[in-house]
Amino acid sequence: MLTTDFDTATMNTHALPVSESGLTMELLELELSLDGFTTGEDGFAAHVRAAAASIEGAFLFELPTSGLIANCDRIAVLRVPMDGSAAMATVFVCLETYGNTIRIEMPDETTAGLKNFAEAFVDVLQRI
Numbered sequence: 001m002l003t004t005d006f007d008t009a010t011m012n013t014h015a016l017p018v019s020e021s022g023l024t025m026e027l028l029e030l031e032l033s034l035d036g037f038t039t040g041e042d043g044f045a046a047h048v049r050a051a052a053a054s055i056e057g058a059f060l061f062e063l064p065t066s067g068l069i070a071n072c073d074r075i076a077v078l079r080v081p082m083d084g085s086a087a088m089a090t091v092f093v094c095l096e097t098y099g100n101t102i103r104i105e106m107p108d109e110t111t112a113g114l115k116n117f118a119e120a121f122v123d124v125l126q127r128i
Contacts, residue, residue, distance in 0.1 A: 026080050027091070027104060029055045034093065034102055041074065041099040048076040048093045048102070056081055058088070060118055068114065069105060071097050077118045090118050 033051035037044075049059040057080040065072045072094040079088040092105040092114070107115035 025084065026055060026057075026082065026089075030057070030078075030080060030091070031104060034104070037102050038100065041095060044074055044095045044099070044102070045076060048078070051093075052078045052080070060121055065094070068111060069094055072105075073097055073099060075105075075114070077114065079118075079122060088122075090115050
């Protein structure tokens, strides 16, 4: 198993298997770019930012989870290309508790507010 812990057999209820997400290749590329994370909380944002850039995605922001996602200390919000098109999808990269493992989460009903905020953030940036 990779250090990003993106194994569909062990994903929690917030994560979707790659085949259901519609982002198969992009998520696989992102996961491979995230592989090897060892820098802890201090290097989390830099590592995720570099992984997003490697797939031509966008790192929007990073913040503490404040209990929004279980077993997660920090969330990085990314926009990633969808199915090789110009369309972008919002995904979350979570730094798990104890700061040595990261995983990819898809937005769901518990994180819909954060997804909506991210999309509004992108809309504001595009208008500037």
